[in-house]
Structures are given as C-alpha cells and as structure tokens.
Amino acid sequence: MLARSISLIEHGELAAGVVSKALAPHLGRAHVLGITGAPGAGKSTLVHAMLGELLSRGQRIAVVAVDPSSPISGGAVLGDRVRMGEHGAHANVFIRSLATRGHLGGLSQSTEEIVDVMDAAGFDTIIIETVGAGQSEVEIMRVADTRLVACAPGMGDNVQAIKAGILEIADLLVVTKSDLPGANATARDLKDMLHLRSAQAAATWTVPVLQSCATTAAGVVELLDSIAQHAKVVGHGRRLMARRPPKAAVALDSTALVMHLASVDPFAQSLGIRCIEAGKGTATVILTLQEQHLNFNGTCHGGLVFALADSAFGLASNSYGKVAAGIDAHVTYQQAARLGDCLLARATEVSRSRKLAVYRVDVTRADGAVISSFTGTVYITGVDIAAAAAHAAQETM
Ligand SMILES: Nc1nc2c(ncn2[C@@H]2O[C@H](COP(=O)(O)OP(=O)(O)OP(=O)(O)O)[C@@H](O)[C@H]2O)c(=O)[nH]1
Ligand SMILES: [Mg+2]
Structure with a gap:
C-alpha cells in the first residue's frame, strides 16, 4: 500500500x-x-x-x-x-x-x-x-x-x-x-x-x-x-505548520488540537498509542498489542489498558483548548486481551459544567468485544493549552 x-x-x-x-x-x-x-x-x-x-x-x-x-x-x-x-x-x-x-x-x-x-x-x-x-x-x-x-x-x-x-x-x-x-x-x-x-x-x-x-x-x-x-x-x-489555518480558526479546531496533543505525548508514544479520531469532547486511540505489553500470564497488562483508556480520556477532556486535569478515574476489566489484538479506546463526554467534566471510555477489540470500561472526571482550569505549552517549553530550555 x-x-x-x-x-x-x-x-x-x-x-x-x-x-x-x-x-x-x-x-x-x-x-x-x-x-x-x-x-x-x-x-x-x-x-x-x-x-x-x-x-x-x-x-x-x-x-x-x-x-x-x-x-x-x-x-x-x-x-x-x-x-x-x-x-x-x-x-x-x-x-x-x-x-x-x-x-x-x-x-x-x-x-x-x-x-x-x-x-x-x-x-x-x-x-x-x-x-x-x-x-x-x-x-x-x-x-x-x-x-x-x-x-x-x-x-x-x-x-x-x-x-x-x-x-x-x-x-x-x-x-x-x-x-x-x-x-x-x-x-x-x-x-x-x-x-x-x-x-x-x-x-x-x-x-x-x-x-x-x-x-x-x-x-x-x-x-x-x-x-x-x-x-x-x-x-x-x-x-504541517504552514498548512494550518490562521490562529483564530485553530482555536476552534478541536481535531487539529487533539491530534497535536497526541503527537507531543512522549508517554503514549513510547507505548505505541496513536490517536486516530478526535473532535470536541471525543477522542479515539488505538494500539496493537506487542510482547512488551503483556503481563506474566501472557495477557495484556492491566496498566496498559488503563493507559490506553486514560490517553483517550486526556485527549477528549483537553479538546476544548483549556487545560483539564484528571482528578478521578475508575476502570473495570471485562475480559483479557492477547498478543496481536488491536485495541481501541473511545472517549465520549458524559457531562460538562464550567469546572468539571465527566468522560466515559470504552476499550474494545477491533472485532467489537468489550475489554474494559473507564470513567473519569477532570477539573477544567482556566489555562489555555497553548500558554501552558509555551511555559513548559521555556522551562526545559
Ligand atoms: N573513508 C571513508 N569513506 C567514506 C565514508 N563514508 C562514505 N565514504 C565513501 O565515500 C563515497 C561516497 O559515499 P556516499 O555515501 O555514496 O555519498 P553520497 O553523499 O550519498 O553520494 P551521492 O548520493 O552520490 O551524492 C563512497 O565511495 C563511500 O565508500 C567514511 O566515513 N570514510
Ligand atoms: Mg547518496
């Protein structure tokens, strides 16, 4: 291809x-x-x-x-x-x-x-x-x-x-x-x-x-x-910068923002997690299970399922352009995933107020089998993501 x-x-x-x-x-x-x-x-x-x-x-x-x-x-x-x-x-x-x-x-x-x-x-x-x-x-x-x-x-x-x-x-x-x-x-x-x-x-x-x-x-x-x-x-x-629309338009484009956030997430990247779809209050990430993702029983490590769900949660909750900090998360595991399985985690917004938002994340295998369900709450700060990123960049210099 x-x-x-x-x-x-x-x-x-x-x-x-x-x-x-x-x-x-x-x-x-x-x-x-x-x-x-x-x-x-x-x-x-x-x-x-x-x-x-x-x-x-x-x-x-x-x-x-x-x-x-x-x-x-x-x-x-x-x-x-x-x-x-x-x-x-x-x-x-x-x-x-x-x-x-x-x-x-x-x-x-x-x-x-x-x-x-x-x-x-x-x-x-x-x-x-x-x-x-x-x-x-x-x-x-x-x-x-x-x-x-x-x-x-x-x-x-x-x-x-x-x-x-x-x-x-x-x-x-x-x-x-x-x-x-x-x-x-x-x-x-x-x-x-x-x-x-x-x-x-x-x-x-x-x-x-x-x-x-x-x-x-x-x-x-x-x-x-x-x-x-x-x-x-x-x-x-x-x-890709040159292709972006002018600044004001970018602020409205949640998809571009989330894709950008996913691309500057070293932890998710080190695990091989990729964002394939995003919008306001939603994000879907994907991962194919490899050897290093397994636990001692030869099935997918629970921490990885959590990381996958948490990545979708983080992206969806930050899609509005304001820094959203996770304050609580619950996860249930329905069944084990195995080597070679392609897992998807899709986050959707359950509710959103001025300060808090709740998300649900469904982790499924590519054939639709449910692997895990995750719910999480974020505290919405007033800080612009762009401003936070600029501040972080300055600190690392
Ligand atoms: N002594 C030495 N010779 C080298 C080294 N690296 C490359 N060469 C030689 O230099 C010549 C050119 O190397 P290439 O890697 O083809 O150079 P290039 O810049 O890709 O060449 P073009 O693509 O044709 O522009 C070859 O004969 C290599 O064997 C090196 O580290 N030491
Ligand atoms: Mg050459």
Whole structure:
C-alpha cells in the first residue's frame, strides 16, 4: 500500500494535496530528518550507519532519497539501495528512491506528500537524502524538522557549495569521513562560517559541528543524540505548520488540537498509542498489542489498558483548548486481551459544567468485544493549552 501510494504521487496520478488532505488526521507523529550535502559527501553511507543505530533504539525508519541533479536516476537508485542494503532488508526499514525523471509538479511538493504517507504509516523517523546542488534542495529540506548538512573533509569546494544557501537552513553540520586527513580543519572552517552566521540567527538552538565516520560508525551515536535533542526543541511535523489555518480558526479546531496533543505525548508514544479520531469532547486511540505489553500470564497488562483508556480520556477532556486535569478515574476489566489484538479506546463526554467534566471510555477489540470500561472526571482550569505549552517549553530550555 505504502509503495503503491508513493508511486501514484510520484507519477503525478493524483492532484496535488489530495493525499495530504486525506491523511491529515494521521500526521505529525514522525520526526523528519533531512540530509543534504555535495555529491559523494558520504550521505548514503551515513544514513546506513544511522539506520543501524536507530534500529537498535527500537525505531521504525523510512528513507526517501531524492536526486534532482541526476538525469539517470536509475543508477543512483540502485547505488543507494546497495549502500543501505544491509538494513534495507530489515522489517522496520522502508527505503524509497524518488525517480525525478519525467516528474510532474514540484519535486518538493511530491517529497512532502511522500513524507506524509510515510508519517501516516507510522514510521518514527523519516530520513530524506538529497544532493546539495541548489534551490530545489533548500525547498526539499524545508519539509524536514531537523536539517543536517554533510560535508566531507579537505574539499574547499565542498564548503563553498554549502555556503550557497544551504548553511542558512542547517540545524546540524557533520564532517563525514572523519577517518580521512583534514577532518579537523574542515570542522574548524565550518565553525568559523557558523560564527559569522550566528550574529543574526535566533538563539533557541546552537548549530553543532560534529564528525562522523560511517565505516567505523564513530560519532554516529553522538550525532543521533544531537538530532534527538534538536527534535525536542522543534517538535515534530514542522512542515504541517504552514498548512494550518490562521490562529483564530485553530482555536476552534478541536481535531487539529487533539491530534497535536497526541503527537507531543512522549508517554503514549513510547507505548505505541496513536490517536486516530478526535473532535470536541471525543477522542479515539488505538494500539496493537506487542510482547512488551503483556503481563506474566501472557495477557495484556492491566496498566496498559488503563493507559490506553486514560490517553483517550486526556485527549477528549483537553479538546476544548483549556487545560483539564484528571482528578478521578475508575476502570473495570471485562475480559483479557492477547498478543496481536488491536485495541481501541473511545472517549465520549458524559457531562460538562464550567469546572468539571465527566468522560466515559470504552476499550474494545477491533472485532467489537468489550475489554474494559473507564470513567473519569477532570477539573477544567482556566489555562489555555497553548500558554501552558509555551511555559513548559521555556522551562526545559
Ligand atoms: N573513508 C571513508 N569513506 C567514506 C565514508 N563514508 C562514505 N565514504 C565513501 O565515500 C563515497 C561516497 O559515499 P556516499 O555515501 O555514496 O555519498 P553520497 O553523499 O550519498 O553520494 P551521492 O548520493 O552520490 O551524492 C563512497 O565511495 C563511500 O565508500 C567514511 O566515513 N570514510
Ligand atoms: Mg547518496
């Protein structure tokens, strides 16, 4: 399905925006990482090394390789597959090269839609690799939450190429092939260039200059840690911001708000809980039971059922844009759930006054069997969710 959807987009068989619109409620979960740099800078090899590390961190990763400069994309496609080959066959990795020949519409537009499809498919990280050759890369890199520019050592030209527009969008700079001579000198050059830039740049994030060697995987852990750090600062789904309606309209849109809240809930995300549907006073979350969700009897852990119901409860009660604090919850368990079961928790509003609201959550299996019932009460504070989020962001800085 994923591959077919991407092909439709790639061949221009769908009008621009159709896919994104259809997938809108499912977007904003994945962290999108863009990697660019001059031809041969070592991007694909680095992506391969990162895949290994991300897999060991339990992630599902999608890669889209875009090569706008190459007239014969066939070669590039094969090359990237081979370089990422070992991990490319892993069940948690999906790699797609974007053939640019005969491409209809803007390349950045299709890249963005392909990223949407991958995001909706539930990948944790989506990596876009593109060759740093000009304006189209800057456009493509706009889709990413975190922008990484790769630069091989000892190439004055390489640094020059980066100067032309790309440096402005870099969140991280990586000197690749650090096993080669000149890596330190290149890192120094880049730091000097950043120094010139930092005068006008906003101070929310300091662009680090890192080094990596893909062949020995040296520096890859530090690089991914730094990327994760940046993800914390910018959040996920930066590309979606531009699509949002103006502020006043957002305040009324409970669906967008709840989807956003679900995407910034690390606890629910760590369990694999996803929000699939939301509105004023309602939310539905979903989870497929995996090994780590089971108790010693081999059935679903009661704490997980509670967490699932509680997630729906939290989202539904916060859907009005005011912070709602849970003050009480009751849960009953009707029957056990097992490995592979797909569970849904649907929260609906029972009553709502100025200060208190009561919700009921039904946890069911996909075939409709009732697993658990949950009721909960919230105290409605006068605090705007946006204001609370801004305050929390400031405290973590
Ligand atoms: N010594 C050394 N060589 C490397 C390293 N990483 C990549 N290379 C080599 O550099 C060459 C280019 O690597 P790629 O990963 O294909 O570079 P790329 O930036 O993806 O290239 P394009 O996609 O064609 O622009 C290959 O021959 C790699 O073997 C490294 O860490 N050390
Ligand atoms: Mg490559």
